[in-house]
Amino acid sequence: MRIHTRIAKPFITTLVLVLAVWLIALPLLEKSAYQKASATGEPVDLSLVHNAAFLISLTGLVIGLYISLLHTSRYVDDLKTLTRAAEELGEGKYQEINLAPMQNSLLEIRELREALQKTAEQIGDQFTAISKERAMLSAVLGQxxxxxxxxxxxxxxxxxxxxxxxxxxxxxxxxxxxxxxxxxxxxxxxxxxxxxxxxxxxxxxxxxxxxxxxxxxxxxxxxxxxxxxxxxxxxxLTQTHRLEVIRRDFVSNISHELRTPMAGLKALSETLLDGALEDPTVARSFVVRMDSEVDNLIQMVNELLELSRIEAGYLIFDFLQIEPCMLIQKAVDRMMLQAERAGLTLSSNCPTDLPSVFADPERIAQVFINLIHNAIKFTQKGGWIQVSAYQDGQMVVFKVSDNGIGIAKKDLTRIFERFYKADRARSGGGTGLGLSICRHVVEAHGGKIWAESVENSGSDFYFSIPAVYLENHN
Amino acid sequence: MSRFTLDQEIKLVQDEMLLLGSLAEQAILNSVDALRRRDVAAAKGINLEDKRINDKRFAIENHILIIFATQSPLAHDLRVLAAMLEIITELERIGDYAKGISKVAIRLADDDTPIPIREISAMADKATSMLHRALGAFVSEDLSAAYAISKEDEEVDEQYRTIYRKVVQNMIKNPEKIDHADQVLWVIHNLERTADRVTNICERIVFVVSGELLELDNTDDEDKEA
The missing domain is CATH 3.30.450.20 (PAS domain)
Structure with missing residues (x-):
């Protein structure tokens, strides 16, 4: 039923009731009053009739109004509920809106309820979608x-x-x-x-x-x-920039390193051509120097190739189970002559109870030779170099010490970078690649390489290699 | 005029002061970088930048004076503005130190003699980091940061003394390089002074927050320069 008929109905009923009293009941009552008067001969007294009619219509009116009030108040309550819901929607409390079905209510009110409920659900859905999108966006922004x-x-x-x-x-x-x-x-x-x-x-x-x-x-x-x-x-771009700087330094370093022996070679060959060839003793000494310059160049190119191979991961290691002292002895024997020539004492000190290590003897020898070679270069005549080893947990640590000029603290962490030379004036003919190669070799063994030093009183170079524990060792 | 506009004006001046600080900070770093790379063009660029610093300093000073004249600031606002007037002078001086270093960079560009550049860079990094944080502490009126930063001046002094000794030792060893070493001393002197200026800025922070004018630098300037 439509809202206007619903609300109008009690009024119309009341109106019809009152009209019926006045149009039908009143004439009937008046008529019976006249008949009664003519029968008895008494004068017509209509006041009673009128009073009765008035009372009846008044009662009808009150009853009608009361019914209409009852009728409409239910709808008003429903409307109030809906108004509150709309307000909550405005406040964003869409989740709290859950309207009971108003089956006995008017069609319009029922429609309004449905629309409101649907809106609340849609807003809820949209909110979920938006907050999902927000979460996604903030995840992107955060990450x-x-x-x-x-x-x-x-x-x-x-x-x-x-x-x-x-x-x-x-x-x-x-x-x-x-x-x-x-x-x-x-x-x-x-x-x-x-x-x-x-x-x-x-x-x-x-x-x-x-x-x-x-x-x-x-x-x-x-x-x-x-x-x-x-x-x-x-x-x-800090990292990229740093790499770019390293690359630039690398190119300029390598050009510089290659140019020096080349210039030496050029000077020697020019002198030879200018007449020194005629003097066999001078010529011979020149050719010997040229030979050593070429050796330098070859060593540098080899080290460069080696380094690039290691860095690219192309180098194949030949791991064997081997006694640490054997590694030390081999290296010390190989470097003894050089050390003696430089007026230095080279000794080794290796405890016999060390566990075996898993290593490529050739590569480790290379590391030792590099470290001992450096020690010879940076220790003054009369000094000493000692190679030793000890166990530290799961690792065997090898140590090459000297009492040479030492390394400044600021250089200690950087000396393992390629081409890094702590003291250009004193490092002489080195390529600056040796320690970098050492680091790669040791790391390929699963170990670490580091240095400690006090300036002017000597350096200690350490590298560790994992020890081998055989099943039956315990 | 209403309070609201005075607040806004102060914020504007503060932003300008921070920009001036950024110019001074970058000038110091750039001058040391020019020294490292022996880059004459970059060093000359710092001279131009210094003109910009000076102009900006005057612009800010002007702005503050106009505020004084038109808004009659009181109490805290007055202290902030007065402190900024002082700080921009310090920043302008730091700009001059950068110019001094860049002049040395130009003079030494063709000289192959090694410079203890890594130590000098570390000193410049320390001093500029102090400057950066001190201006931040001024904006947030962070009293404890102000005290902490002024304490760091001692570290810069220590760096100064270490490099100083090293350079003087080189002077004794190679007397023919005394001119060169003298230039290097100029550079570290300027950096050491930069950190001193930062201490002055920290004093202004204390002034803004507490109204007290304190001397945070305990060492006497004459002692240090001797």
Missing amino acids: MTDGLLIADQNGRVRLLNRAAEKLFAIEEKEALDRSIVEVVRHHRLVELWEDTRNGPAKTITMEIGSMHKYLQVVGIPLGEELTGRSMLLFQD
Whole structure:
């Protein structure tokens, strides 16, 4: 039933009742009063009739109004429930809206209830979808390695992702609403932001602050939907930049290293051609020097090839189970003559109860020779070099000590980099590759290489190799 | 004018001061980098940058004076503005130190004599890091950071003394390189002074927060320079 008939019905009933009293009951009552009067001859007294009619209609009216009140109040309650639900919807409490079906209610009210319930569910769905999307977006923002900052037209920071938090050492909640200057603290970044706010996207590369971070920064205006906002995207190129610097140094180093023996060779051959060839003793000494220069060159090229092979992982190791003392003895024997020539005492000290190691004897000999060779080079005449070994947990540690010039603290960690020379003036003809090769060989064995040193009183080089524990050893 | 605009004006000046700080910080780092790379062009660029620093300093000073004249700031606002007036002078001086280092970089560009550049870089990194954090502490009015940063000046002094000894030893060993060594001493002197200026900035932070004018640098300047 439609709402207007529903609400009108009790009124109409009341009206019909009252009209019926006045139109039908009243004439009938009056008629019977006249008949009674004519029969008895008494004067007509209509007041009683009128009073009765008035009372009846009044009662009808009251009853009708009461019924209509009862009738409508149920609908009013329903409407109130719906109004409250609509208000809750506005407050965002869409989850709390759960309207009971109003089966006895009016069609309109039932329709309204259904519409409201549906809206609440749809809003719920949309909210879930949006929050899922948000979670996805914030996961992307949080996990991306590039820093990201969004600032509005007035230069207030509106968004800062985790990478950017780290870059500028500030938390997002601290940074929000602050000026971009306060957050990024660098004039070039602020200039970039000013440029992109008023113009097209732009990219710059820069080094930032005392941390020497090397950044590529892209400034992007965010366009029509977010007018005035622009985004700065920070890519940390520190690592790439560092590699680039290493590569540049490498090329310049190797050119330099190759040029020196080449220049020596050229000078010697020119002197020979200019007449020294005629003097056999001079010529011979020249050719001997040329030969040693060529040896230097060959060694350097070989080491370079070796290093590139190791670094590329092409080198094949031939691992054997072997006694540590045998490794030491072999190396010491091989280097004894060189040490004696340099006026140094080379000795070894190897406890016999060490466990065997799993190693490629040739490669380990190479490591020893490199380390002993360095010790010879950096120890003054009359000094000593000692090679020893000891067990440290699961590892056997080999040690090459000398009482030479030592290594400055700042150089200790860098000497294993290729081409690194702590003291160019004193390192003489070395290639700067030896220790780098040692490191690769030791690491391929599953060990570590390190150095300790006190300047002017000597150096200790250590490397460790895993010991072999046989099943029946215990 | 209302309080709201005074707050805004102070924030604007503060941002400008931070930008000036960034210019000074980068100038120091760039000058040491130019020294390392023997890059004359980069060193000359720092001279131009110094002009920019000076201009910016005057612009900020002007801005602060206008605020004084038109807004009559009181109490905390007055201290912040007065402190910034002082700090921009310190920053401008730091810019001059960078210019001094870049001049040395130009003079030494053709000289192959080794410079203890790694130690000098470490010193510049330390001093600029102090500067960066001190200005941050000014903005956030972080009193404990101000005290901590001014303490770090001692580390820079120690770095200074270490390099100083090394350079002087080289002077004794190679008297013909005294001119070169003298230039290097100039560089580390400028870096050491930079850190001293940062200590002055820290004093201003204490002033803003507590209203007290304290001397945070315990060593006497004359002692240090002797």
